[in-house]
Amino acid sequence: MNTTTAHFPLTIKQCRVIREIMKKGTEKDASTSLSLSQSSVSRALSQAEHALEVSIFTRGWSGAEPTSAGELVISSCNSILQAIADTERQLQQNTTTLLKLKTYVEWRHLMIIEAVVRVGSASVAAQILEMTQPAVSKTLKEVENMVQQPLFSRARRGLIPQTAAKQLASLYLRVSPVVQSLQHQLQSLPNELAGRLSVGMLSFSCQDIVPIAFASIFKQHSGIRLQAMQGPYHMLANALRQGEIDCFLGLMRKGPIHSELIELPLLRARYALIARADHPVHSYAKTLSDLVNERWIVARHGTPIRDYFESLFHSIDNKPPIQALEMLTFASSEELVIHSDAIALLFYDDWNINKLNPRLKQIPITLPQPECTIGITLHRERQSAITQTFISELKLSIQHKLTSI
Missing domain, CATH: 1.10.10.10 (Winged helix-like DNA-binding domain superfamily/Winged helix DNA-binding domain)
Incomplete structure (x- = not known):
């Protein structure tokens, strides 16, 4: 032929x-x-x-x-x-x-x-x-x-x-x-950044800055496919190792569980006890011991925030409450606090704590070593130009956010 x-x-x-x-x-x-x-x-x-x-x-x-x-x-x-x-x-x-x-x-x-x-x-x-x-x-x-x-x-x-x-x-x-x-x-495709950016997010982490960074990339680079998904740490870590995602964000641990992964700190935050603004706890709770019998909303087992939650009660020689409601997202936890008598252990950066929903209120109890860090976990050897662009946009979003306090 x-x-x-x-x-x-x-x-x-x-x-x-x-x-x-x-x-x-x-x-x-x-x-x-x-x-x-x-x-x-x-x-x-x-x-x-x-x-x-x-x-x-x-x-x-x-x-x-x-x-x-x-x-x-x-x-x-x-x-x-x-x-x-x-x-x-x-x-x-x-x-x-x-x-x-x-x-x-x-x-x-x-x-x-x-x-x-x-x-x-x-x-x-x-x-x-x-x-x-x-x-x-x-x-x-x-x-x-x-x-x-x-x-x-x-x-x-x-x-x-x-x-x-x-x-x-x-x-x-x-x-x-x-x-x-x-x-x-195919040969006429624009000569610009192109490909996939797939970002994992740990529970409670960075839900406000990732969309801002995505929006900026979306405007500048039409050839990039943007994806975001939520999951637990081990699932996201394995997905990153296998190349299924490019990075993931959340509370930093004491180090990644796999040697081929590295962590990059992005934003300082701190743990906070949050209750409904008109909750009676604001009038009587002075120490952690006053909260032993309360109902709690916390992150799932195996997360830094859950480890911190349990350490709080161990610090006052008390067992952590067994009846605790585990939530996967920050927004759902805040909504549940608003519509219940439960108390939540969450973490906030300076901007978010200043912009706290008026229907919520921080319980003024001093927590031991409440500082924590939100960071991004990367593969040590696989960091594309798209991933670096995303990190740059994240840092710009954080800078803009903190300067507007």
């Missing part, structure tokens, strides 16, 4: 594989959905990335996630496959037998049909495409089996295209430019 006649950097099978990986999140699930082996799916993706000279997916928190170039590739694949599905739906009206066009059709099928429709002869089409006539005839038969209806009728002057052939030729003329222009579109 004359490769100069048409250039297809992606096969339609590769388009199916790419779309299904995007939908299912993993190559394994995509292979099940497509009824292909996982090795076949992996090979198709690898060949597509090699042909286009881009990475289409990166490993992420929830599975395969598209790169900025991958977003463009996926968009093209979706356009092509949607057009094929629409054509199959039209052809399905002519028969009750289930069609197989969108499952098996490839570029050579559509290209050959378009050529025969255009010249009205299988032999002439074969010459144009530098194929043998038997190969062209065999391909036409394959497509007739897919669409379960005749493509051409024979006449003295050649082959007369039927409705199905005309629709398939039209399909080829619509979708072939989409894939043929893909490499040029």
Whole structure:
């Protein structure tokens, strides 16, 4: 076949594989959905990335996630496959037998049909495409089996295209430019920061500064995909080690649990006891001992704030309250305090404690060593330009925040 006649950097099978990986999140699930082996799916993706000279997916928190170039590739694949599905739906009206066009059709099928429709002869089409006539005839038969209806009728002057052939030729003329222009579109992507920034957040941490940093990056770098997710420390640490996220923020510990991770301090904070503004505790509580029988809202076990909470009661020779309500987010904890008689152990930086919700009030009990640090945990060897940009934006957000006190 004359490769100069048409250039297809992606096969339609590769388009199916790419779309299904995007939908299912993993190559394994995509292979099940497509009824292909996982090795076949992996090979198709690898060949597509090699042909286009881009990475289409990166490993992420929830599975395969598209790169900025991958977003463009996926968009093209979706356009092509949607057009094929629409054509199959039209052809399905002519028969009750289930069609197989969108499952098996490839570029050579559509290209050959378009050529025969255009010249009205299988032999002439074969010459144009530098194929043998038997190969062209065999391909036409394959497509007739897919669409379960005749493509051409024979006449003295050649082959007369039927409705199905005309629709398939039209399909080829619509979708072939989409894939043929893909490499040029990829090469024309702006020369700026591009890729994924995936940020993990520990419970109670940095919910106010991360969106500000994200908004600034979103304005300046349209090619960056921004993600934020919340989870416990061990889950985020493992995700960072495996490259599923780029960093995570929260209260710093005495050091990361894995040697390949490092911590960077960002913001000083301190623990505080918080109750509803009209809670009776504000009038009678003078020491920690006065709070032993209160109900508590605290972070989950295994977090620095929970460790500190338990240390408070050990410091007064008391066991930590057993009946404590564990919350995962800062906002939900404050809301629960407002609507209950419970007391919360939270932590605030200077700005947040000064801007405390008026329906809340800090209990004026001096806590032992209440200082703590909010920081960002990074991989020692994997710190991209995007991650460094995010850190810079975080520091600017913190600086602006603290200067507005």
